[in-house]
Amino acid sequence: MMKETIWIAAVVLILVASGCEQSPSATGTSTQPADHTTLNDVAQKTGEAAGAAVDYAIEKKEQLRRWVQQELPKVDRQIDELTDAVQRKADAARPVVEKRLEQLREGVAAARQRVEELKEQAGPALEKAREQLHEAVDDLQRALGHEPETQPTTQPAVP
Numbered sequence: 618m619m620k621e622t623i624w625i626a627a628v629v630l631i632l633v634a635s636g637c638e639q640s641p642s643a644t645g646t647s648t649q650p651a652d653h654t655t656l657n658d659v660a661q662k663t664g665e666a667a668g669a670a671v672d673y674a675i676e677k678k679e680q681l682r683r684w685v686q687q688e689l690p691k692v693d694r695q696i697d698e699l700t701d702a703v704q705r706k707a708d709a710a711r712p713v714v715e716k717r718l719e720q721l722r723e724g725v726a727a728a729r730q731r732v733e734e735l736k737e738q739a740g741p742a743l744e745k746a747r748e749q750l751h752e753a754v755d756d757l758q759r760a761l762g763h764e765p766e767t768q769p770t771t772q773p774a775v776p
Contacts (some may be wrong), residue, residue: 625666721760729755 731750738746755765
């Protein structure tokens with residue numbers, strides 16, 4: 618739209634600068650040939666061109682408005698479909714997630730049980746139980762998406 622207006626203005630200026638003469642004088646005598654363009658002719662043509670440019674811009678704006686009004690309901694439907702799909706996937710994944718959570722809870726309970734068993738063990742059995750306990754805790758950390766903590770290099774004091 619802006620480029621078209623600039624082009625129209627440039628054409629008008631070129632026509633005016635290229636020797637358009639004013640309309641005949643008030644005396645009614647004309648020294649111009651009959652097919653010569655006058656300043657009034659240029660002004661009239663410029664007005665017509667500007668009006669056409671404005672009409673064109675209004676039509677393009679209206680076409681855009683109609684297109685947007687047509688497309689927005691489609692986008693709304695697509696969003697609703699995606700929302701439904703996400704909900705269905707979440708519902709489908711729920712049993713798997715719940716089962717995995719139950720496994721993690723069982724792993725924590727088993728680790729607590731091993732801690733209790735440590736109190737009753739001594740010697741090599743204590744070392745084996747300690748390693749199993751560390752492995753169980755590391756497995757739980759990995760299952761939760763965490764990096765397992767490093768195991769202590771020295772054995773903890775056993776009561």
